[in-house]
Amino acid sequence: MSDAFDTIRAEEERLLCRSYSRYPLAIVRGEGARLWDADGREYIDLLAGIAVTGLGHCNPEVNAALEAQARKLWHVSNLFYQEEQLELARRLLSTTHHGKAFFCNSGAEANEACIKLARRYMRKVKRRDAFEIITLSGCFHGRTLGTLAATGRQSLSDGFTPLPEGFRQVPSCDLDALAAAMTPATAAVLLECVQGEGGIVPLPADYLRGVEALCRERGVLLLCDEVQCGMGRTGRFWAFQHAGLTPDAVSVAKSLANGLPMGAMLATDEAARGFEPGSHATTFGGGALTSAVAAKVVEILLRDDLPARAARLGAALMERLRALQARLPEKIREVRGMGLMIGVEPAGEGKPVWADLLRRGFICNLCHGMTLRLLPPLTIPEVDLDSFAVTLEDILTGR
Ligand SMILES: Cc1ncc(COP(=O)(O)O)c(C=O)c1O
Structure with a gap:
């Protein structure tokens, strides 16, 4: 060296x-x-x-968007309305069946938002005490305490226990195991259509459709973690689109702002009823600078x-x-x-x-x-x- x-x-x-x-x-x-x-x-x-x-x-176009926004406005907090967030939401939502966006700063936070939304939707909208999140073996959802619990890998949580309760993992590609794990306490299934950290493992479309059918049958939400496999990487804007899924909410981050820290949860209008003012927040989420850059990223992805x-x-x-x-x-x-x-x-x-x-x-x-x-x-x-x-x-x- x-x-x-x-x-x-x-x-x-x-x-x-x-x-x-x-x-x-x-x-x-x-x-x-x-x-x-x-x-x-x-x-x-x-x-x-x-x-x-x-x-x-x-990227020169992204740099230009960054420089223009840097001269205009960086951050004012979510106490204020900001057109930059709306432009990003319009563009992102044009790619999917979802109707509402929540902006945050990372993939783990986007998954936390999905998990919190699912639990609160069940309790406040459905009036059911359903809180459990089922994940699949081989998954990776982040390193916060909640997403470590979702990831369920002992080697990653070594020394960090106790982790939050309410997570259960089943073997991937086994619909019977999933069906057996679902109880009245199940709020959602959280999965990556292509497991990234797990070693690039695409889950078969039939299996994914089976998971969605089970979720619908049991009144359980389907959450797709698109943090790594989303934003065009797999050949469609969203990986869940290959199997024709309609997840209730998805998490996105990584390439959303091409290197600036940015994450988002996209939810259907129905699932988004789980949040109301005050139920979830983050200081930096959807700041003007990162939102303007992310809006340019989505524009380029779609245009080209x-x-x-x-x-x-x-x-x-x-x-x-x-x-x-x-x-x-x-x-x-x-x-x-x-x-x-x-x-x-x-x-x-x-x-x-x-x-x-x-x-x-x-x-x-x-x-x-x-x-x-x-x-x-x-x-x-x-x-x-x-x-x-x-x-x-x-x-x-x-x-
Ligand atoms: C599928 C998936 N979900 C969540 C995360 C966590 O994202 P972050 O590191 O931005 O918190 C990652 C990171 O690799 C990921 O690949």
Whole structure:
């Protein structure tokens, strides 16, 4: 490692809480699907800040929207009406069957809003004491205490207990288990149509439709966590649209403001009756600056039909990776995904492949030491995906 990198790492040891394990890279600049490290090395970014910079780094149109809004108004709080929130809500809601938006700052908060809405809707609107939230194995919904309880993974909550009550997890893709877990106390099922942190696992459309049917039959709300798989990444604006679902509420964050912290819950008019003035709030949620940027992001996604581009580029890359798997079955166990949300599982250990990709200038993520997770900007040039496929083949064949 270079002196520049060693200095940064030493300063971090001194100054920051040790809650992250970092990659051995200090990133100093980004443009489109490219990143540069502290030593001036260039990388192709197949991770986009974990599905955040969907329109690429320092997107000029998003920058212009940011600069214009920065000169006009940043923040006044939710004590005031703000046109920027309304413009964002209009654009976001034009993509879905939902009728109302609530803005917050992160994915975990967006899920907290969904969970709180479901519980309050049951108690105040339906007059039922239903509070339990059912989630699926392999899920990830965040790191607040509530969303850790929803995620239900022991390794993540180690040392943080007690977690809030009222969460139950069932094996994913098992409708009988879900049916058996539903009781009069069940308020909602919360799921990701494509599990992201779980290693890019698309849940089958039939199963998802079965979950929705069960929810409707039992009077339980369906909540979709679109934090990672939403905003065009899977080839439709929302991942739930592939299976034709109509969830009562969805959570969104990550790429909503292309890198500014922003989250939202979108709810049907009916489910949104669960909130009234004073029942939920956050200081920064829907601030003018982040809202104006997010409104521009949604405008560009729709104008350039980037979900369709993600579908096209993702299908081409996946076909290529599956052909590689067919040629090298002893090297690749599985290729999964939808659109530009792709997981490649090497047959052996994942870490050496991931590290070799990094050495050769490709940034991706490794889930659970097993799955190479690709979440590139939706605007990534096709040739960058081509060179990734070539490089992966080189690595797997020892070239
Ligand atoms: C599906 C999903 N939900 C929720 C979260 C939590 O989002 P945040 O880290 O913004 O709180 C994540 C983060 O990776 C996620 O992938």
